[in-house]
Amino acid sequence: METFDHQTFSLARLVGGGRSVAVLVLGLVLAGTVLILAPGATESTEASANLPADAESALAQDRLATLPGGDDAPAVVVVSRDDGQALDAEQLGALGRLGSTLGSALEAEVSGPVPSVDGTVALLTIPLPGDVGNEANAERIETLRADVTDALPSGLTAEVTGAPAIQADLGAVFEGADVRLLLVTAAVVALLLVVTYRSPLLWLVPLAVVGLGDRVAAKVVEAISHWAQLPIDGSTTGITSVLVFGAGTNYALLLIARYREELRRHEDRREAMRQAVGAAGPAILSSSGTVVLGLLALLLADAPFVNRIGLAGAAGIVVAVLFALVVLPAAMSIPGRWLFWPFVPRVGDSDPTERGLWRRVGLRVTRRPALVTVGGLVVLALMALGTLGLRTGLGQDEQFLDTPESITAQQTLASAFPAGASSPTTVVTSPRLAEQVARAAADVPDVQSADVGRPSATVAPVSVVLSDPPGSDAALGTVERLRAAVQEVDPDALVGGQDAQALDEATTAQRDRTVVVPVVLVVVLGMLLLLLRSVVAAVLLVATTVLSYVSALGVGWLVFDHVLGWSAMDVSTPLLAFIFLVALGVDYNIFLTARAREEMRASGDATSSVVTALGVTGGVITSAGILLAAVFAVLGVLPLVLLAQLGVVVGFGVLLDTVLVRGVVTPALVAWCGRRFWWPSAVARAPRRAR
Incomplete structure (x- = not known):
C-alpha cells in the first residue's frame, strides 16, 4: 500500500510528545471557557415558528395585532x-x-x-x-x-x-429533554463503542471527547441564538445533539481504526497517530465539509424552523470535526498501546482485514459486478415505490406521541361542537366590506359559521368556524376555498388562524424542497469531485446515495402508514431526512472510495483496490453506520412525531446506505466500470503493479 506523507496535512503536525499535551490542555481550557461564558439561547416553542414572515397567515396575524386585543x-x-x-x-x-x-x-x-x-x-x-x-x-x-x-x-x-x-x-414535552436525550445517547454510544472495540478502556476516550464536543456545540448554538436573536426550542437542540454525537463518533471510529492500522507499521505511537491523522483527515474533512455545506443550504429555505436546524447543525458539525481531528488525536496518543488492551496492536502483526468478512464480501460482489449492481438497484427501486402514496401534513392532534390535555380537549370539543370551534379561522378585511366577506365565507362548503367581530377604523375581523378537525386535509382544503371566495369580494383580505398556518407551512415546505434539494446535490457532487477528481465516480456515488434516501423514505412511509397508523409525515420530515441522509450518507462512500483511490494509486487495479478498501474500511464503516442509526433512533425519547419520523427514516436509511449501497452496490459499480470509474483523474491511468 502507498505510504501517506503526514507532512502534507497540517493537523498531523499537532501530534507529538509535548505538543499533544499542550493541544489537549488548550482544548480543555477553551471548552471550559465556552461552557462557562457562552450566553443562553433565545427560546421559543410557538406553533407559528415555522411560518415565513410573508406567509398570508402571518400577515393576517400582523394586521390583527393592530386591533384592540x-x-x-x-x-x-x-x-x-x-x-x-x-x-x-x-x-x-x-x-x-x-x-x-x-x-x-x-x-x-x-x-x-x-x-x-x-x-x-x-x-x-x-x-x-x-x-x-x-x-x-x-x-x-x-x-x-x-x-x-x-x-x-x-x-x-x-x-x-x-x-x-x-x-x-x-x-x-421538552422539560428535561436535553438531559434525557444526552444520557440515552451517551449510553447507546458507550455500548456500541464497547462492542466495537472489545476493550474495557479504549471506548472511554472517544466517548469523553465526543461528549465534551457535544456540550461545547450546544453552548455555541445557544450563543449563536442569543447574538442573532434566533429562537430555538428543544427539537432544534435535540437534533443538533444527535448530529454532533453521531457524526463525531463516526469520525472518531474512522480515525481510531486508521490509528490501529498504523500501529502495526510504526513502533512510535505518535508517528502512527500522525500517519493516521494525515491519512484519515482529508476524508473526514471532505465528509464533514459536505455535511456542513448541506446544512447551510437550509438557510435558503423559507421555513424558520428549517433555517434554525441548518445553522445549528452546521455549527455543531464544525465543533464535532474540530474535536475529532484536534482533541481526539492528542488524547489518544498520550497513553500507550495498552489503551487497546486486550487486543493490543503490535508492529508486524498481520492485518485482520485481509481475511475479514468485508474482504470476502468484496471478492464475491466483484466477481459478477453487473448482476450485483443491477440486483442491488432493483432492491432499492422496489423500496422507493413506497413513496408513491406518501402524504405530508399532520393535524394538531397528531403532533404528539403522548396525547396532552390540550389535544384531548379538542377531541372532546369536536364530539359536540363543529370540529373547528377550538381554533376558528380568521379573515382580516376592511370594515366597509366585512359583511359581504362574512356572507361569502359562510357560503363556502364546510364552513359552519362566519361572524364579524369588533372592527377598528381600518381592520375588521371575521371569525370563521370550519366543520372539519383542525389541521386535517379537509380543513386545509376548506381554507383554500375560503381564501378564493373572500378575495373575490376583497382582494386585500387575508385568511389566518391555525388551519391557515398549517396550509402555509405545507406550501412553504414544498417550495423549500424545490429550492434546497438541487443546491445540496450540487454541493455533494462538488465535494466528491474535489476529493476524487473523477466525474464518473462523483455522479455514480451521488445517484446511489439519493436512491437510498428515496428507498428509506418509501420504507419509512409504509411503516408509518400501515404499522403505526399515522396519517401523514410532518411537512419538515422529507427535507430534513434528505439533508441528513444525503450529506451524512455520502460520508461512507467518501471513506470507502477515498481509500480505494489511495489503493488504486498503489496497485493500478480498480477491482483489487476497491476490494482492499472494503476489507480495510468495511468493519469500521459498518460500526459507524450502526452507531449513527442507533443515535438517530434515540430521538424517539422526545415525544414528538416529527422527531420519531426522522429517527426512523434516517436510522433505516443509514443502515441501508452502510450495508447495501456502500457494502455491495458501490464495490460492484467500481468493478463493473473498472478504470473508467476514476475518469478523468490521473488515477485512471495508474500503471498496474504487483501487490
Whole structure:
C-alpha cells in the first residue's frame, strides 16, 4: 500500500510528545471557557415558528395585532359530565360563576358558558395576551388549569385547550429533554463503542471527547441564538445533539481504526497517530465539509424552523470535526498501546482485514459486478415505490406521541361542537366590506359559521368556524376555498388562524424542497469531485446515495402508514431526512472510495483496490453506520412525531446506505466500470503493479 506523507496535512503536525499535551490542555481550557461564558439561547416553542414572515397567515396575524386585543390568544375550557349526560341548569350556572371568577383573576372578558346542541359539552373562552414568553405562558396555563380544577363542581371534567395551552404542552414535552436525550445517547454510544472495540478502556476516550464536543456545540448554538436573536426550542437542540454525537463518533471510529492500522507499521505511537491523522483527515474533512455545506443550504429555505436546524447543525458539525481531528488525536496518543488492551496492536502483526468478512464480501460482489449492481438497484427501486402514496401534513392532534390535555380537549370539543370551534379561522378585511366577506365565507362548503367581530377604523375581523378537525386535509382544503371566495369580494383580505398556518407551512415546505434539494446535490457532487477528481465516480456515488434516501423514505412511509397508523409525515420530515441522509450518507462512500483511490494509486487495479478498501474500511464503516442509526433512533425519547419520523427514516436509511449501497452496490459499480470509474483523474491511468 502507498505510504501517506503526514507532512502534507497540517493537523498531523499537532501530534507529538509535548505538543499533544499542550493541544489537549488548550482544548480543555477553551471548552471550559465556552461552557462557562457562552450566553443562553433565545427560546421559543410557538406553533407559528415555522411560518415565513410573508406567509398570508402571518400577515393576517400582523394586521390583527393592530386591533384592540388583536394579539390575544384564546384559551378554551371544555367542560363535560363524567357520565356523558347533558349538563343541567345548575351545572351551567356554576360554570357561569366560574367564568366570572376566572375573568376577575385573569383580568379578561370570559365568554360563556356556551353549551353544545345536545348539551353534553360546554365551553368557556378566555382571551389571553399573546405576547408573553414561554415560561410565563406555561405558568398561566398551569395556574388556569389548577383554578378550574379547584372550582369545578363534582361530577364534571374540565380540559383546557386553545393556542396558549397547546404552546404550553409543547414546551412541557421538552422539560428535561436535553438531559434525557444526552444520557440515552451517551449510553447507546458507550455500548456500541464497547462492542466495537472489545476493550474495557479504549471506548472511554472517544466517548469523553465526543461528549465534551457535544456540550461545547450546544453552548455555541445557544450563543449563536442569543447574538442573532434566533429562537430555538428543544427539537432544534435535540437534533443538533444527535448530529454532533453521531457524526463525531463516526469520525472518531474512522480515525481510531486508521490509528490501529498504523500501529502495526510504526513502533512510535505518535508517528502512527500522525500517519493516521494525515491519512484519515482529508476524508473526514471532505465528509464533514459536505455535511456542513448541506446544512447551510437550509438557510435558503423559507421555513424558520428549517433555517434554525441548518445553522445549528452546521455549527455543531464544525465543533464535532474540530474535536475529532484536534482533541481526539492528542488524547489518544498520550497513553500507550495498552489503551487497546486486550487486543493490543503490535508492529508486524498481520492485518485482520485481509481475511475479514468485508474482504470476502468484496471478492464475491466483484466477481459478477453487473448482476450485483443491477440486483442491488432493483432492491432499492422496489423500496422507493413506497413513496408513491406518501402524504405530508399532520393535524394538531397528531403532533404528539403522548396525547396532552390540550389535544384531548379538542377531541372532546369536536364530539359536540363543529370540529373547528377550538381554533376558528380568521379573515382580516376592511370594515366597509366585512359583511359581504362574512356572507361569502359562510357560503363556502364546510364552513359552519362566519361572524364579524369588533372592527377598528381600518381592520375588521371575521371569525370563521370550519366543520372539519383542525389541521386535517379537509380543513386545509376548506381554507383554500375560503381564501378564493373572500378575495373575490376583497382582494386585500387575508385568511389566518391555525388551519391557515398549517396550509402555509405545507406550501412553504414544498417550495423549500424545490429550492434546497438541487443546491445540496450540487454541493455533494462538488465535494466528491474535489476529493476524487473523477466525474464518473462523483455522479455514480451521488445517484446511489439519493436512491437510498428515496428507498428509506418509501420504507419509512409504509411503516408509518400501515404499522403505526399515522396519517401523514410532518411537512419538515422529507427535507430534513434528505439533508441528513444525503450529506451524512455520502460520508461512507467518501471513506470507502477515498481509500480505494489511495489503493488504486498503489496497485493500478480498480477491482483489487476497491476490494482492499472494503476489507480495510468495511468493519469500521459498518460500526459507524450502526452507531449513527442507533443515535438517530434515540430521538424517539422526545415525544414528538416529527422527531420519531426522522429517527426512523434516517436510522433505516443509514443502515441501508452502510450495508447495501456502500457494502455491495458501490464495490460492484467500481468493478463493473473498472478504470473508467476514476475518469478523468490521473488515477485512471495508474500503471498496474504487483501487490
